[in-house]
Amino acid sequence: MxxxxxxxxxxxxxxxxxxxxxxxxxxxxxxxxxxxxxxxxxxxxxxxxxxxxxxxxxxxxxxxxxxxxxxxxxxxxxxxxxxxxxxxxxxxxxxxxxxxxxxxxxxxxxxxxxxxxxxxxxxxxxxxxxxxxxxQPGHALRRDAAKVGDDIWISGTLGDARLALAGYLNEVPLDEASLRAAAVRMHAPTPRVELGMLLAQQRVAHAAIDISDGLVGDLGHILARSRVGATLDVDALPAGDVLATRDTALRRAYTAAGGDDYELCFTAPASARAAVLAAAGSVATPVTRVGRIEAEPGLRLVDAAGHALDLKLSSFDHFTS
Amino acid sequence: MxxxxxxxxxxxxxxxxxxxxxxxxxxxxxxxxxxxxxxxxxxxxxxxxxxxxxxxxxxxxxxxxxxxxxxxxxxxxxxxxxxxxxxxxxxxxxxxxxxxxxxxxxxxxxxxxxxxxxxxxxxxxxxxxxxxxxxQPGHALRRDAAKVGDDIWISGTLGDARLALAGYLNEVPLDEASLRAAAVRMHAPTPRVELGMLLAQQRVAHAAIDISDGLVGDLGHILARSRVGATLDVDALPAGDVLATRDTALRRAYTAAGGDDYELCFTAPASARAAVLAAAGSVATPVTRVGRIEAEPGLRLVDAAGHALDLKLSSFDHFTS
The missing domain is CATH 3.30.1330.10 (PurM-like, N-terminal domain)
Known part of the structure; x- marks a missing residue:
């Protein structure tokens, strides 16, 4: 023994x-x-x-x-x-x-x-x-640092980890190859360490959070702590390779509130768009602009045409779910 | 919920x-x-x-x-x-x-x-x-810092936590008042924070460890890392108030290898005896001198007369016990 x-x-x-x-x-x-x-x-x-x-x-x-x-x-x-x-x-x-x-x-x-x-x-x-x-002091990407007018960015892709879980639980039919591909995102997430360090060191981003319980809930923490609201273009959310092949309703649900993504959601001023893309490019991490921080409280979900979406989403909670 | x-x-x-x-x-x-x-x-x-x-x-x-x-x-x-x-x-x-x-x-x-x-x-x-x-750099009381000739000291008392466990498990008969008294040491150990800080700040002690798995085993970590041996006077070990009323065999077993004590075992040069007592006195923590670090490898247990004791003791191990 x-x-x-x-x-x-x-x-x-x-x-x-x-x-x-x-x-x-x-x-x-x-x-x-x-x-x-x-x-x-x-x-x-x-x-x-x-x-x-x-x-x-x-x-x-x-x-x-x-x-x-x-x-x-x-x-x-x-x-x-x-x-x-x-x-x-x-x-x-x-x-x-x-x-x-x-x-x-x-x-x-x-x-x-x-x-x-x-x-x-x-x-x-x-x-x-x-x-x-x-x-360095003052460089931290704090949840309370989002500013009205900031863009909202997402690293990598969302939803494949949630899709794999749905496959395992037979909530969604998935063929074996799809399950295996999606499951990589569930079992072996990539922490975006280099991107986070660069955004902080270069003072490019304002607020950031990592997406573990689903984007809508986690972005909500930034909004609450920064005392701002936001509009999120759900159809702009970058879906994982497997999820991208599925129907719109599933894609929206799992990119917006899947969970277990471990991508970064961060905000940066519109004037920093080129700098954000350059920073992300230098560490070979794709980033996508998906919304805007606004003064009006609350989170507004819209589709590609800008129409309000009424998705029934909830963030994962460890004690009530 | x-x-x-x-x-x-x-x-x-x-x-x-x-x-x-x-x-x-x-x-x-x-x-x-x-x-x-x-x-x-x-x-x-x-x-x-x-x-x-x-x-x-x-x-x-x-x-x-x-x-x-x-x-x-x-x-x-x-x-x-x-x-x-x-x-x-x-x-x-x-x-x-x-x-x-x-x-x-x-x-x-x-x-x-x-x-x-x-x-x-x-x-x-x-x-x-x-x-x-x-x-401060260089002040840490490391396990590898015991020196030949050092005294071995114990803070507070040992064994009442182990006695309480024995009482709960009906390994040893204990009346209710005794169990209640001993159980305080099991449920509410006192971390010797002030004593440890003072011994380090004043450069009084060499090596230290806290006694969680039993003195003999924990002292053994100091001996192994410092590449020294020791003689321990088992009858000098300070027994907890309740254990002190029990027979010699139980007292020896539970002070030497009880576990859950959270007292400090530390070594200090013989020249520092007065300084150790002064430091301990200033934070109202009793300390007892119980042995000596020696060049000869191994731990020798002796009784009050200096005769070798062959106690069957074992340190608690979380996977083999």
Missing amino acids: LSEFDLIKHYFNRDRPARATLGIGDDCALLTPTPGMQMAISSDMLVEGRHFFAGAEPVQLGHKCLAVNLSDLAAMGARPVACTLALALPAAERDWLHGFSTGLFALADAHDCELIGGDTTKGPLNICITVFGEL | LSEFDLIKHYFNRDRPARATLGIGDDCALLTPTPGMQMAISSDMLVEGRHFFAGAEPVQLGHKCLAVNLSDLAAMGARPVACTLALALPAAERDWLHGFSTGLFALADAHDCELIGGDTTKGPLNICITVFGEL
């Missing part, structure tokens, strides 16, 4: 050049902040059967757990520095641990985000990661 | 002067590190049925979850600054949330440790806290 000590040693404690002053193995890790920089911090907890299916493939799961956290750093415009991992496992299974740590470290290494500590315990599968990033 | 948004707003988001540059409510919290200070970081995850009984009293639980994390900062000698809380709950029950947040904030306020963010989700009860502290 693998002990807690061996589990950490074999799967999570790596001998490599460290960013941390002190890493795994003491009561605390020690980080030496870069002088003059602020620290951005976020925690996300993923629960089996809630955020991922029981029996989820461990390499993808290791990727996804870190991806959703890096996505929060991206939405702030922070550069990833380090993370901690707290892991409750029903049992210490070598194959699972090997896969999970492989997926986690592949993404962590790609973003130079060092695992510096954490906790392991027996229990129902639960994965809690806390990420640490750095950014 | 309480929504996730309302849950956070009503029980965890407080309007008060903030240490954080940006607190609860955005993608990340923002901390502005004190110039020149290092950041100490630790995560602990507590699982129902593993770290606490199902149905545990929520005020005590809120206290304990933060206490075990603050204890890690104490063992490093760091000053608490902030924490994040990730919480998986079977349901959003108002009474439980009120109690839990009351216990958490009472301890957080006592140590000026601000809740700056986190996550809430539905799931089997699981509480993951990450704490952030600050300390």
Whole structure:
């Protein structure tokens, strides 16, 4: 039987050049902040059967757990520095641990985000990661910073993760190839770290949020905190490759309120359109302009012709749904 | 039904002067590190049925979850600054949330440790806290810093938490008054934050660890990392008030390897004895000298007369036990 000590040693404690002053193995890790920089911090907890299916493939799961956290750093415009991992496992299974740590470290290494500590315990599968990033004071892409007249932008595409979930749950008929293609977006989301950092560093964007519970609900957080409203062109929303082949009603519903997208929704002044496109192009991340911040409170959904749409959408809530 | 948004707003988001540059409510919290200070970081995850009984009293639980994390900062000698809380709950029950947040904030306020963010989700009860502290570079009480000739010290008393667990499990007969008294140490441990900070600031101690899995095992981490050995006078170990009334065998077993104590075990040069006692006295924390760091590898347990003791002890391991 693998002990807690061996589990950490074999799967999570790596001998490599460290960013941390002190890493795994003491009561605390020690980080030496870069002088003059602020620290951005976020925690996300993923629960089996809630955020991922029981029996989820461990390499993808290791990727996804870190991806959703890096996505929060991206939405702030922070550069990833380090993370901690707290892991409750029903049992210490070598194959699972090997896969999970492989997926986690592949993404962590790609973003130079060092695992510096954490906790392991027996229990129902639960994965809690806390990420640490750095950014210059005043550069953070805060939810309360949207301005009237700002464009609303979306990175990448929306809705394929939700479509895959619908396929798994047999809510929507999907052939196997389509399900497999859409499921990549569900299992292996891409945190838009480089785009977020660039938008913050270049002072191009005002407000940003990452889309985890569905665009309409998440954009709503920007509107509420910034005390503004918006009009959103639902037909301009960039649908994922698989969703783009489906009918209009499904496309509208899943791009506007699908969830699990981990794309960025950000606002920027109309004068910055060229700068936004240049920044996005330089990190090879497509961006699409989908609406406008307005003084009138509330969110108005319109179609391509500008006519009001009355979609029955709701943001995902972890306790009422 | 309480929504996730309302849950956070009503029980965890407080309007008060903030240490954080940006607190609860955005993608990340923002901390502005004190110039020149290092950041100490630790995560602990507590699982129902593993770290606490199902149905545990929520005020005590809120206290304990933060206490075990603050204890890690104490063992490093760091000053608490902030924490994040990730919480998986079977349901959003108002009474439980009120109690839990009351216990958490009472301890957080006592140590000026601000809740700056986190996550809430539905799931089997699981509480993951990450704490952030600050300390001066070079002041950390690291596990690898014990020196041959150092005294070994223990704060407070040991074993009453383990005795209470034995009482609950009917491993040891305990009358109701004794169980109630011992259980305080199990449910409401006292993190030795002030003592740890002072030992670090005054450069009095070398190595430190907090005793969570039992002294023998936790001291073993100091010995392994410092590449030293030790002799421990088991009869010198300070027993908790209730345990002190029990027979020698039980007292030895539970002080040496009880677990859940959250006292500090630290080493300091013999020349610093007066300084250790003065530091401990100034924060009203009793400390007891219980052994000596030696060059010979391994841990030797002896009785009051200095004779070797062959106790069958094992440290708690979360996966093999």
